Amino acid sequence: xxxxxxxxxxxxxxxxxxxxxxxxxxxxxxxxxxxxxxxxxxxxxxxxxxxxxxxxxxxxxxxxxxxxxxxxxxxxxxxxxxxxxxxxxxxxxxxxxxxxxxxxxxxxxxxxxxxxxxxxxxxxxxxxxxxxxxxxxxxxxxxxxxxxxxxxxxxxxxxxxxxxxxxxxxxxxxxxxxxxxxxxxxxxxxxxxxxxxxxxxxxxxxxxxxxxxxxxxxxxxxxxxxxxxxxxxxxxxxxxxxxxxxxxxxxxxxxxxxxxxxxxxxxxxxxxxxxxxxxxxxxxxxxxxxxxxxxxxxxxxxxxxxxxxxxxxxxxxxxxxxxxxxxxxxxxxxxxxxxxxxxxxxxxxxxxxxxxxxxxxxxxxxxxxxxxxxx
Amino acid sequence: xxxxxxxxxxxxxxxxxxxxxxxxxxxxxxxxxxxxxxxxxxxxxxxxxxxxxxxxxxxxxxxxxxxxxxxxxxxxxxxxxxxxxxxxxxxxxxxxxxxxxxxxxxxxxxxxxxxxxxxxxxxxxxxxxxxxxxxxxxxxxxxxxxxxxxxxxxxxxxxxxxxxxxxxxxxxxxxxxxxxxxxxxxxxxxxxxxxxx
Amino acid sequence: xxxxxxxxxxxxxxxxxxxxxxxxxxxxxxxxxxxxxxxxxxxxxxxxxxxxxxxxxxxxxxxxxxxxxxxxxxxxxxxxxxxxxxxxxxxxxxxxxxxxxxxxxxxxxxxxxxxxxxxxxxxxxxxxxxxxxxxxxxxxxxxxxxxxxxxxxxxxxxxxxxxxxxxxxxxxxxxxxxxxxxxxxxxxxxxxxxxxxxxxxxxxxxxxxxxxxxxxxxxx
Numbered sequence: 014x015x016x017x018x019x020x021x022x023x024x025x026x027x028x029x030x031x032x033x034x035x036x037x038x039x040x041x042x043x044x045x046x047x048x049x050x051x052x053x054x055x056x057x058x059x060x061x062x063x064x065x066x067x068x069x070x071x072x073x074x075x076x077x078x079x080x081x082x083x084x085x086x087x088x089x090x091x092x093x094x095x096x097x098x099x100x101x102x103x104x105x106x107x108x109x110x111x112x113x114x115x116x117x118x119x120x121x122x123x124x125x126x127x128x129x130x131x132x133x134x135x136x137x138x139x140x141x142x143x144x145x146x147x148x149x150x151x152x153x154x155x156x157x158x159x160x161x162x163x164x165x166x167x168x169x170x171x172x173x174x175x176x177x178x179x180x181x182x183x184x185x186x187x188x189x190x191x192x193x194x195x196x197x198x199x200x201x202x203x204x205x206x207x208x209x210x211x212x213x214x215x216x217x218x219x220x221x222x223x224x225x226x227x228x229x230x231x232x233x234x235x236x237x238x239x240x241x242x243x244x245x246x247x248x249x250x251x252x253x254x255x256x257x258x259x260x261x262x263x264x265x266x267x268x269x270x271x272x273x274x275x276x277x278x279x280x281x282x283x284x285x286x287x288x289x290x291x292x293x294x295x296x297x298x299x300x301x302x303x304x305x306x307x308x309x310x311x312x313x314x315x316x317x318x319x320x321x322x323x324x325x326x327x328x329x330x331x332x333x334x335x336x337x338x339x340x341x342x343x344x345x346x347x348x349x350x351x352x353x354x355x356x357x358x359x360x361x362x363x364x365x366x367x368x369x370x371x372x373x374x375x376x377x378x379x380x381x382x383x384x385x386x387x388x
Numbered sequence: 389x390x391x392x393x394x395x396x397x398x399x400x401x402x403x404x405x406x407x408x409x410x411x412x413x414x415x416x417x418x419x420x421x422x423x424x425x426x427x428x429x430x431x432x433x434x435x436x437x438x439x440x441x442x443x444x445x446x447x448x449x450x451x452x453x454x455x456x457x458x459x460x461x462x463x464x465x466x467x468x469x470x471x472x473x474x475x476x477x478x479x480x481x482x483x484x485x486x487x488x489x490x491x492x493x494x495x496x497x498x499x500x501x502x503x504x505x506x507x508x509x510x511x512x513x514x515x516x517x518x519x520x521x522x523x524x525x526x527x528x529x530x531x532x533x534x535x536x537x538x539x540x541x542x543x544x545x546x547x548x549x550x551x552x553x554x555x556x557x558x559x560x561x562x563x564x565x566x567x568x569x570x571x572x573x574x575x576x577x578x579x580x581x582x583x584x585x
Numbered sequence: 586x587x588x589x590x591x592x593x594x595x596x597x598x599x600x601x602x603x604x605x606x607x608x609x610x611x612x613x614x615x616x617x618x619x620x621x622x623x624x625x626x627x628x629x630x631x632x633x634x635x636x637x638x639x640x641x642x643x644x645x646x647x648x649x650x651x652x653x654x655x656x657x658x659x660x661x662x663x664x665x666x667x668x669x670x671x672x673x674x675x676x677x678x679x680x681x682x683x684x685x686x687x688x689x690x691x692x693x694x695x696x697x698x699x700x701x702x703x704x705x706x707x708x709x710x711x712x713x714x715x716x717x718x719x720x721x722x723x724x725x726x727x728x729x730x731x732x733x734x735x736x737x738x739x740x741x742x743x744x745x746x747x748x749x750x751x752x753x754x755x756x757x758x759x760x761x762x763x764x765x766x767x768x769x770x771x772x773x774x775x776x777x778x779x780x781x782x783x784x785x786x787x788x789x790x791x792x793x794x795x796x797x798x799x800x801x802x803x804x805x
Binding site: 411412413414415416417434435436437448449450451452453454529530531532554555556557558560561 | 686687688690691693694695697698699701702707708709710711712713718719720721722723724773
């Protein structure tokens with residue numbers, strides 16, 4: 014029982030990971046999947062599909078799936094634009110996960126993390142990531158990875174433990190296919206290397222977190238960035254002005270931005286969140302939200318100097334119409350910590366005015382009453 | 389264990405438990421005064437089964453995945469509520485400089501992530517000023533659950549009791565009992581002197 | 586052999602024969618005999634895994650689909666004539682479907698809790714003397730309005746077969762677990778439950794024998 018459960022977890026991980034860790038086709042190769050192709054029921058490939066089907070069943074009820082019809086339709090549109098005849102088979106789920114994550118299973122089940130969406134600047138960059146994942150699907154990388162794994166296990170080869178290992182060649186293959194699909198659909202391939210450059214900047218040379226499957230198997234390297242840049246320079250987009258699609262992308266993501274930023278702050282990864290916010294502030298959209306998030310980062314870290322920096326960020330946020338009402342709450346609580354009682358009382362009262370339905374109203378009122386009593 | 393000792397243990401088990409081969413990991417909590425997790429004294433009205441000790445003791449009636457009452461004790465400056473392996477642990481950490489609304493925010497974030505607390509209100513906890521709130525949340529496998537949380541900060545340490553259960557049935561089934569247990573809390577030992585913060 | 590050693594051995598054998606915790610069906614007082622007025626049969630979940638070398642399991646599509654058919658046929662045979670069987674149909678209304686799905690999810694938690702606390706060594710709940718688990722009145726959402734079966738049955742099986750490549754290792758065997766529960770849809774109580782650790786679902790006779798063992802001593 015225990016072994017079964019552990020194995021199940023491992024095999025599920027294999028289903029999700031292997032796409033990003035597949036070996037090159039051997040001599041003789043493996044044909045790409047045809048648009049309507051389904052593996053025969055008795056094949057291991059059908060089993061990998063069934064496992065992915067089960068994963069999809071779980072997702073149907075999962076609170077992690079973002080069920081915003083407008084956002085779903087937008088992602089679907091980009092998928093279909095680049096996947097062409099494979100479009101009906103690629104099922105893209107937006108997963109509420111603030112990490113930089115995406116995955117592709119054998120059956121065309123694609124999961125895209127909101128942390129990844131928050132970090133992309135435009136539709137062309139989205140097309141690159143989606144194209145890369147679709148490349149894993151078309152090349153049947155999950156199946157190849159499974160066969161390779163089996164062969165090694167049977168021969169008791171040492172590499173057997175490296176289920177999540179990847180080879181640069183395999184990633185390069187998906188990169189290449191992703192860029193080709195992107196160009197074929199009219200996107201600007203120069204946006205592809207920017208996805209990884211930005212991400213490397215955010216990491217600031219820190220090692221990849223092992224628990225992040227996407228990054229463990231897609232480590233952004235200078236070499237990959239160079240290859241993508243090289244490809245973009247050599248490629249001429251023939252279908253008119255290459256599409257970047259910044260405005261469309263930003264407009265479709267804007268309704269989700271508030272909670273995506275909350276999720277980002279809640280990761281408690283101060284340095285990378287700070288780099289991300291700087292980048293987003295530079296891009297200049299939703300500044301009230303962004304400065305509020307910057308204030309939250311500092312308030313929650315609470316190290317030396319953080320409180321005064323959070324005050325500056327909250328006040329900046331309040332200069333913009335999209336500053337959330339919680340800005341007053343956070344600012345008031347920081348004033349309280351800084352022992353500026355008058356400012357705390359005034360700001361917290363303002364919060365309750367702005368948010369009559371505040372869920373912590375009773376606790377904040379209590380706080381205000383204590384401040385009044387101490388006057 | 390030698391062979392004869394092993395046989396002896398088995399035989400003892402057979403005699404005492406009439407066929408149960410090993411004693412349960414769970415301890416019986418009988419109704420009445422009972423100290424728990426080394427920090428609280430409570431008066432349950434029903435029999436519970438208890439597991440764990442030290443920083444977290446958990447009680448249940450039907451099973452941990454159905455409903456549970458968790459007692460977290462003495463979380464100090466720089467500690468997280470759920471603990472965790474240090475290397476990859478990026479959880480929020482408790483700080484004594486937090487205001488009470490921030491402590492509530494920290495507790496809700498640590499236990500329920502992005503699911504927001506409802507009706508965060510001042511409530512006394514073991515004679516000290518504290519707060520309570522409710523949360524509705526959904527687990528990764530899609531089960532809807534409810535939670536009732538009570539907490540206080542006393543002598544620079546955070547004390548939390550969290551009752552959770554399935555929304556379908558189990559939360560409501562023992563909610564009155566859970567509230568009764570929370571209402572009966574007395575903080576034991578050196579922490580018993582209450583002081584406003 | 587001393588008399589003491591002999592006594593200890595006899596007692597030890599008693600323990601081994603009587604097995605851990607519960608063996609065989611559990612039931613509430615109400616679950617002794619149920620009226621044969623209808624049973625809603627939830628979709629049977631049968632999973633067949635291959636345990637590949639290195640311990641990685643693969644949910645085998647062909648085996649799973651085949652076993653699902655065999656178990657369904659065996660169930661139909663074993664239940665025939667005992668009570669009216671109503672097959673579960675997901676309702677068209679998405680809100681109702683979600684509420685039904687929630688009952689099934691909580692049932693899955695209950696199933697695991699019962700297996701852990703009644704059928705597993707060392708995990709019994711000392712505060713729970715009687716067999717008493719419930720989904721609550723919310724379970725009534727499973728009632729099929731047309732057929733109004735007062736009880737529902739959940740059946741779940743899982744088999745892990747060793748890959749032929751395991752021959753070299755030896756000493757390991759296929760693993761099976763199966764459970765069946767009957768829920769009173771008015772109160773939500775689990776009135777009858779069984780859990781088995783032996784069985785096989787690879788052939789029609791095996792599947793029939795396994796279903797018969799799992800459903801022996803049914804309350805109707």
